[in-house]
Amino acid sequence: MAITDIYNGVMAFQVDKVKELTQAELDAGTDIETILNDGLIGAMDEVGEKFSEGLLFVPEMLMAAKAMKGGLEILKPHLSEEVSHSKGTVVIGTVKGDLHDIGKNLVAMMMEGAGLTIVDLGVDVDAEKFVEAAKNNNADVVALSALLTTTMPAMETTIKAIKEAGLSAKTIIGGAPVTEAFANEIGADGRSDDAPGAVELVRQIVGA
Ligand code: B1M
Numbered sequence: 001m002a003i004t005d006i007y008n009g010v011m012a013f014q015v016d017k018v019k020e021l022t023q024a025e026l027d028a029g030t031d032i033e034t035i036l037n038d039g040l041i042g043a044m045d046e047v048g049e050k051f052s053e054g055l056l057f058v059p060e061m062l063m064a065a066k067a068m069k070g071g072l073e074i075l076k077p078h079l080s081e082e083v084s085h086s087k088g089t090v091v092i093g094t095v096k097g098d099l100h101d102i103g104k105n106l107v108a109m110m111m112e113g114a115g116l117t118i119v120d121l122g123v124d125v126d127a128e129k130f131v132e133a134a135k136n137n138n139a140d141v142v143a144l145s146a147l148l149t150t151t152m153p154a155m156e157t158t159i160k161a162i163k164e165a166g167l168s169a170k171t172i173i174g175g176a177p178v179t180e181a182f183a184n185e186i187g188a189d190g191r192s193d194d195a196p197g198a199v200e201l202v203r204q205i206v207g208a
Pocket of ligand 1 (some may be wrong): 041044045046047048051052058062065097099100101102103106143144145148149150172173175176191192193194195196198
């Protein structure tokens, strides 16, 4: 058994096998970050490259994503640190027009694991829905994810709407195409490359 077996399982769209192997690695004491980065996420990176090169197509991307999600589900309970009471509330979602949710789910899981209350709005979420949820849940942070260059402008629209609604919630953004320069340009309060970094940003904001 090796991490490469998980990687290969994702590449071969083997949901059950990826679940089994992820559980086996956990049982063997392999750390979660290694399983995530070298197994699950690493494979998705290759899927993305192959897609760009025209060697894989959307249905295959979906099947690989499903296999990866299977592994993530196994890891989910173990992403938890000590959870006693909520350290803050985060409204999270993938912005309007964007259906990618694997990275967003990972961010949400890790935040939940860090003791934060998560209100997950799903994918293709418009600015009004973010505003409403932030208001109704008295959110400390609104976290926006985008994986497409074409949906990045929806982040700006959403941040603008949150500010115009006079909400005190801070905004953080992330997703593969999102740069620090873009975050500054649209007035986001923070940006992170990955899930652990997003947790750290929220911790700084809520002082946890
Ligand atoms: Co799509 N897709 N996709 N896709 N897809 C990408 C993103 C792409 C880079 C592939 C490529 O061309 N190489 C490309 C985008 C190009 C661009 O705009 N720059 C692309 C494209 C073009 C498309 C379609 C347009 C394809 C088509 O139909 N022609 C289409 C768009 C649909 C839509 O959204 N409207 C599409 C569809 C799909 C599927 C539905 C098939 C599927 C998504 C399934 C799902 O999410 N449920 C899919 C997938 C799986 C991918 C790739 C292969 C993998 C994405 C992924 O899940 N990565 C992706 C290529 C790639 O990224 N390697 C690709 C693993 C995940 C853990 O990483 O989401 O980056 P990621 O999350 C990271 C960080 O970004 C960060 O933390 C996570 C890790 O710790 N992060 C945050 C994410 N959100 C954050 C928020 C934060 C902080 C950090 O704070 C709030």
